[in-house]
Amino acid sequence: MDSAASTIVVLGSVNMDLVTTTAQRPAPGETVLGSGFATVPGGKGANQAIAAARSGAQVRFLGATGDDAFGTILRSTLAEAGVDTALLRTVEGPSGVATIVVDESGENSIIVVAGANGRVTDLIEDELAAIAAADILLCQLEIPLDTVAAAARHARASGTIVALNPSPVQPLSAALWADVDLAIVNSLESDRYSAELNQVPHVVRTLGGDGAVYRSGDGTEFAVAGRPVDVVDTTGAGDAFTGALVATWATGPHAAVTWANAAGAVATTRLGASSSIPDRARIELALTAD
Numbered sequence: 001m002d003s004a005a006s007t008i009v010v011l012g013s014v015n016m017d018l019v020t021t022t023a024q025r026p027a028p029g030e031t032v033l034g035s036g037f038a039t040v041p042g043g044k045g046a047n048q049a050i051a052a053a054r055s056g057a058q059v060r061f062l063g064a065t066g067d068d069a070f071g072t073i074l075r076s077t078l079a080e081a082g083v084d085t086a087l088l089r090t091v092e093g094p095s096g097v098a099t100i101v102v103d104e105s106g107e108n109s110i111i112v113v114a115g116a117n118g119r120v121t122d123l124i125e126d127e128l129a130a131i132a133a134a135d136i137l138l139c140q141l142e143i144p145l146d147t148v149a150a151a152a153r154h155a156r157a158s159g160t161i162v163a164l165n166p167s168p169v170q171p172l173s174a175a176l177w178a179d180v181d182l183a184i185v186n187s188l189e190s191d192r193y194s195a196e197l198n199q200v201p202h203v204v205r206t207l208g209g210d211g212a213v214y215r216s217g218d219g220t221e222f223a224v225a226g227r228p229v230d231v232v233d234t235t236g237a238g239d240a241f242t243g244a245l246v247a248t249w250a251t252g253p254h255a256a257v258t259w260a261n262a263a264g265a266v267a268t269t270r271l272g273a274s275s276s277i278p279d280r281a282r283i284e285l286a287l288t289a290d
Contacts, residue, residue: 012045013142015096051243066095132158227265240267
């Protein structure tokens with residue numbers, strides 16, 4: 001799988017995940033005992049950037065951390081994964097955080113507080129230049145939507161492919177959807193955006209343990225079956241899939257979805273988001289084990 005030629009710019013969030021493990025997630029008003037706690041660098045943007053880098057792409061990250069201790073850790077985590085952080089901003093105040101509860105089946109509940117991510121309200125000249133020079137721009141929805149729309153518009157005008165993971169679900173403008181070349185959605189997002197996705201040239205829908213489905217604007221469709229694994233934590237599995245998909249998109253949809261499907265499955269076998277994202281060797285090992 002050759003992804004070395006792909007240059008990806010990821011515009012998105014970077015958070016510190018505060019992960020608590022417990023036998024059963026609490027119901028409203030209920031207190032339960034936890035079995036473990038960890039702080040794990042995350043955020044949908046950062047996770048996807050790390051996944052793309054570990055799949056072999058050249059990745060630049062656009063976003064912001066706070067000037068707190070979490071910000072220092074988050075920046076170094078991206079850099080250690082091979083992500084270019086030269087344009088990652090540091091702003092006054094706290095970094096973004098996500099509070100995550102994981103039960104014994106590996107399912108999770110997540111609350112995100114934007115922090116510095118909410119202050120990415122414009123794009124400077126160097127950031128616009130990076131987007132224009134990239135093969136693919138990858139965005140999510142954990143930073144201000146106006147910034148996402150501006151980046152997508154600039155990418156489209158520059159001939160850069162626009163990939164969007166529209167999560168968390170929220171209303172999006174028709175203008176933004178018109179700039180999207182590739183949408184990566186789960187079942188909930190697919191249902192919410194069913195009408196809008198009809199105009200997107202390439203759509204990949206993830207199905208959790210059941211794999212993924214691709215369809216193109218010309219009617220081409222195929223499915224990639226799920227991979228049996230021992231699930232520990234599903235947090236970040238979708239991000240691992242998305243980053244791996246975009247990193248290998250140049251190899252063609254079927255090869256890229258197959259690669260991403262393996263990356264997402266392997267990611268569920270470890271705790272945490274960025275910490276669970278597999279590198280090329282682990283993904284190749286999973287594929288050759290078939």
